[in-house]
Amino acid sequence: MTADLLDGKRVASEIRAEVADKVRQFVHGGGPQPCLTAVLVGEDPASQVYVRNKRRACEKAGINGRTLRLDAGISQQKLLETIRGLNDDPAVHGILVQLPLPTGGNGGKGFDERAILDTVAPLKDVDAFSPVNVGLLMQGRPRFLPCTPHGIVQLLHRCNLSIAGKHVVVVGRSDIVGKPMAMMLAQKNGSCGSEIANATVTIAHSRTEDLRDICKTADCLIAAVGVPEMIRGDMIREGAIVIDVGINRVGEKLVGDVAFDEAMEVASAITPVPGGVGPLTIAMLLHNTLLAAQLQLHS
């Protein structure tokens, strides 16, 4: 078997065009131009690239993408005050604190990341990291959906796949991907209807025993561990859908969490790295920024 490639780049550009269209309609109808402010602390080169890509994507969608650059030496207190300022600024609709925060920040003491993310106003929390938005998702009445899992739902839907009633194994339990992904796929009514929902979900992680055997029972295997090529071909069931969330730099190359060539031999469909899940994260961030502007208009 040779797997079909799930073209995240194509789906992301489709979503971006739809968001751009909706932004035009929103502004045409008298709404303000949506504005996303990314808070970038320190000089991490990868974070700088991510934030620049987000800003460019905003511009192409008609969204005002701002970057607030802060010195790594800023104190926790000052950073919290800055975020509160953005919360109170009616011209800012979405706030994104780029992670990871620099380890030696806050005068060498390191930042309290949780306290910083908790300070972002829930109605401006386009990453959906705040406890309010996580709680709403848990209760099946989400406001913002976290961008990467939501992008995966959109990808499955737009590639005409269904996971209803199927066994999904999510490898990885991060707050950003693994946990919300599992929750979204297990719920009754998903953002794309009942077919990209209603799954039987297993969350596997670094302490899981018999990981290979558990992965092998998956109709849909989602790898979000951040370990290059950890998921080998012999861990994948014949005909499974494989979603690779990993973006790992190995030398000059970007590789996923899945050994791609091996997986191609057994899976029925797979996301490549790069060009799979990655582009969808930004597309869904644009979606959330427009949603934030719409919600604030009516709040």
Ligand code: GUN
């Ligand atoms: N760093 C890596 N992924 C993300 C993300 O989705 N949001 C933010 N804010 N930072 C990140």
